[in-house]
Amino acid sequence: MPREQLSVLSDPEGIVVRRVSVIASCLMLGAVTACSTPEASDPPAPEDSLTSQSESEDAESTSTPDDAAQTSASPVDARGEDPGVPELPAVAMEDSEAGAEAFVQYYIGLINYVAAFPQAGVLEPYGDPNCGTCNVFEDDAHDFAEAGKYYDRDTIIPSSFESLRFENVYRVAVDGKAPAYNIMNSSGEIVARTEEVPNFKIAFQVYMQDDEGYRIEWIKS
Numbered sequence: 267m268p269r270e271q272l273s274v275l276s277d278p279e280g281i282v283v284r285r286v287s288v289i290a291s292c293l294m295l296g297a298v299t300a301c302s303t304p305e306a307s308d309p310p311a312p313e314d315s316l317t318s319q320s321e322s323e324d325a326e327s328t329s330t331p332d333d334a335a336q337t338s339a340s341p342v343d344a345r346g347e348d349p350g351v352p353e354l355p356a357v358a359m360e361d362s363e364a365g366a367e368a369f370v371q372y373y374i375g376l377i378n379y380v381a382a383f384p385q386a387g388v389l390e391p392y393g394d395p396n397c398g399t400c401n402v403f404e405d406d407a408h409d410f411a412e413a414g415k416y417y418d419r420d421t422i423i424p425s426s427f428e429s430l431r432f433e434n435v436y437r438v439a440v441d442g443k444a445p446a447y448n449i450m451n452s453s454g455e456i457v458a459r460t461e462e463v464p465n466f467k468i469a470f471q472v473y474m475q476d477d478e479g480y481r482i483e484w485i486k487s
């Protein structure tokens with residue numbers, strides 16, 4: 267296991283948190299509140315942070331008809347038809363390192379699913395009530411569903427999973443990337459954009475809730 271990855275798994279309280287909004291946005295939100303540093307103020311709401319960045323860039327540049335067309339026109343929508351909520355695989359119910367990894371992979375799949383097809387209640391059963399990031403994910407899915415907004419493609423693409431067991435919890439480190447994607451409104455217009463983030467790391471701490479399966483205690487970057 268790479269040294270950097272091992273440090274994420276074995277020392278969650280010592281993780282160096284990078285306040286990079288685009289990396290955080292790979293988790294669908296634009297900001298992961300559980301990862302904020304003590305010195306920094308609370309991050310803006312996800313949509314606000316992305317929209318503010320877009321407005322700032324527009325203010326610094328001179329708009330042309332072509333620029334305006336690129337902003338308002340809908341790109342090829344990569345989300346396709348709604349396949350329905352993915353089913354939890356049997357291995358993701360196993361009390362083992364492999365089971366914990368499978369569960370985290372499934373949860374990331376759910377994040378991508380509700381990004382493309384926002385709806386309340388999909389993520390909620392898998393987060394501990396005290397998992398702030400989990401709660402924000404659920405709130406955003408609810409808000410996007412009500413507003414008719416969605417993401418036009420997957421927001422996080424994992425490339426590897428590594429887990430370690432510590433007493434009654436598992437810590438799963440995920441390497442991956444965040445592709446460039448757009449936030450769309452109900453009319454198919456782009457309301458915000460993000461840039462590609464080729465590499466990032468996320469750590470999940472999960473535990474087995476009796477016979478009900480895994481719950482996420484926290485998520486950190």
